[in-house]
Amino acid sequence: MTTSQPISTSARVVVVGGSSGIGEATAALFAAEGAEVVITGRDPAKLDAAAARIGGRTSTFSMDAGHQVDIDAFFATAGVIDHLVVAVSGSSGSGPFAELSLDELAAGFDGKFWPHVRILKAALPHLDSHGSVTLVTAASARAAFAGTAGLAAINGALESMVPPLAVELAPLRINAVSPGVVDTPWWDRVPEAQRESLFDGLAATTPVGRVGRAEDIARAIHMLAHNTFITGVVLDATGGANLPTGR
Numbered sequence: 001m002t003t004s005q006p007i008s009t010s011a012r013v014v015v016v017g018g019s020s021g022i023g024e025a026t027a028a029l030f031a032a033e034g035a036e037v038v039i040t041g042r043d044p045a046k047l048d049a050a051a052a053r054i055g056g057r058t059s060t061f062s063m064d065a066g067h068q069v070d071i072d073a074f075f076a077t078a079g080v081i082d083h084l085v086v087a088v089s090g091s092s093g094s095g096p097f098a099e100l101s102l103d104e105l106a107a108g109f110d111g112k113f114w115p116h117v118r119i120l121k122a123a124l125p126h127l128d129s130h131g132s133v134t135l136v137t138a139a140s141a142r143a144a145f146a147g148t149a150g151l152a153a154i155n156g157a158l159e160s161m162v163p164p165l166a167v168e169l170a171p172l173r174i175n176a177v178s179p180g181v182v183d184t185p186w187w188d189r190v191p192e193a194q195r196e197s198l199f200d201g202l203a204a205t206t207p208v209g210r211v212g213r214a215e216d217i218a219r220a221i222h223m224l225a226h227n228t229f230i231t232g233v234v235l236d237a238t239g240g241a242n243l244p245t246g247r
């Protein structure tokens with residue numbers, strides 16, 4: 001008896017936000033086992049470059065997950081989807097609460113919460129009922145770090161939807177992976193020296209002694225898609241950075 005099964009080589013996998021970082025690494029794992037993978041993102045050049053790196057049976061679709069018309073255009077041609085991964089990133093919503101404008105917080109929801117929800121709703125009629133959905137949230141949902149109340153609200157809202165959706169949408173499975181800090185192109189906006197110093201500082205206080213790599217998170221997503229006995233779970237992938245220290 002087994003609780004997991006290999007992704008069939010005929011499986012169709014859609015990775016929204018698959019042209020970079022965690023999404024690209026996830027698409028690469030599925031493509032390597034022969035799945036048909038569709039990666040989406042806004043920038044067609046980034047998508048083409050990522051598809052070339054991923055190889056296998058990978059195709060691209062350019063769309064802005066913040067725009068319902070783009071989403072509808074994608075799903076109109078998407079066909080049946082076995083596994084959906086939503087790895088769209090936002091960049092607004094962080095900072096000290098007293099200085100965080102409501103417009104910035106709303107932009108944070110527009111950049112991540114609403115794209116995830118819009119994609120999931122639009123995908124439902126196309127998802128194989130025995131398939132899976134994996135959302136990529138963030139450890140900020142439940143970490144008590146100053147300056148992350150906005151991110152906690154955005155990612156916490158998504159994470160709190162996972163258990164009820166797993167019950168409501170069964171037998172379709174839905175899970176989330178909640179990463180800690182991961183070295184991806186998302187961090188390119190931070191100057192290199194500052195980024196390295198931040199990563200070094202975090203590595204020193206993280207039980208596994210390093211920040212995450214995109215592949216670490218991709219393997220967690222891949223496992224959740226494989227394992228047909230897991231649903232309604234938010235899986236922390238933080239290297240232990242979110243564990244209580246006892247101090």
Ligand SMILES: NC(=O)c1ccc[n+]([C@@H]2O[C@H](COP(=O)([O-])OP(=O)(O)OC[C@H]3O[C@@H](n4cnc5c(N)ncnc54)[C@H](OP(=O)(O)O)[C@@H]3O)[C@@H](O)[C@H]2O)c1
Pocket residue numbers: 016017018019020021022023040041042043044046063064065066086087088089090111112115136137138139178179180181182183184185186187
């Ligand atoms: N890196 C971290 O430290 C970290 C930590 C915790 C959680 N996460 C979460 O992990 C997920 C992936 O992040 P990442 O670090 O892999 O980021 P990334 O390298 O910046 O990749 C983000 C992907 O999403 C696409 N994307 C962004 N906005 C989009 C939109 N409006 N419509 C369609 N596609 C869009 C990007 O392509 P285009 O730019 O071309 O659209 C790209 O393919 C995000 O949800 C992020 O919040 C990351």
